[in-house]
Amino acid sequence: MKIIQNMVVRIISHPFVQRRPVIVQFVKFSLIGVINTMVSFAAYLFFTRLIKFDPLIANALAFVIAVTISYVLNKNWTFRDRGRITVNQYSRFFTISGIGFGLSEVIILVVHHLLDIHDFIAFTVATVIVMFWNFFANRFWTFRPTSVDLRK
Numbered sequence: 001m002k003i004i005q006n007m008v009v010r011i012i013s014h015p016f017v018q019r020r021p022v023i024v025q026f027v028k029f030s031l032i033g034v035i036n037t038m039v040s041f042a043a044y045l046f047f048t049r050l051i052k053f054d055p056l057i058a059n060a061l062a063f064v065i066a067v068t069i070s071y072v073l074n075k076n077w078t079f080r081d082r083g084r085i086t087v088n089q090y091s092r093f094f095t096i097s098g099i100g101f102g103l104s105e106v107i108i109l110v111v112h113h114l115l116d117i118h119d120f121i122a123f124t125v126a127t128v129i130v131m132f133w134n135f136f137a138n139r140f141w142t143f144r145p146t147s148v149d150l151r152k
Contacts, residue, residue, distance in 0.1 A: 011027055029074060104123075
């Protein structure tokens with residue numbers, strides 16, 4: 001864990017990154033995404049391999065688990081939003097995540113069910129594409145930049 005922490009500090013402290021607050025946010029968002037992706041992948045594998053759910057149902061369950069964790073971590077660390085958790089903000093986050101979820105479902109449907117490519121590959125492709133959608137939509141809608149220093 002110490003190695004990861006040192007790596008994050010070095011990346012965020014680099015002068016190039018310091019001059020570009022959006023990069024700091026994206027690095028933080030990505031790190032939270034890695035955590036949530038591991039949670040999501042573990043949940044997905046649990047539901048598909050152990051419980052034998054269909055990949056689309058497993059993806060939905062993995063989504064609900066990961067998005068809840070993601071909201072709390074991104075609100076507090078990535079976007080440094082110290083305000084109270086509100087229904088409006090939580091709804092916005094879930095709306096964006098829901099659109100991302102719909103996109104991932106379509107990708108899995110096409111790649112796995114229609115093209116007959118392994119479900120885990122389809123799930124991975126969907127995860128990468130949806131990450132970019134989620135970051136930019138949340139940055140500009142859910143957690144709009146303010147005059148607060150975004151590098152923190």
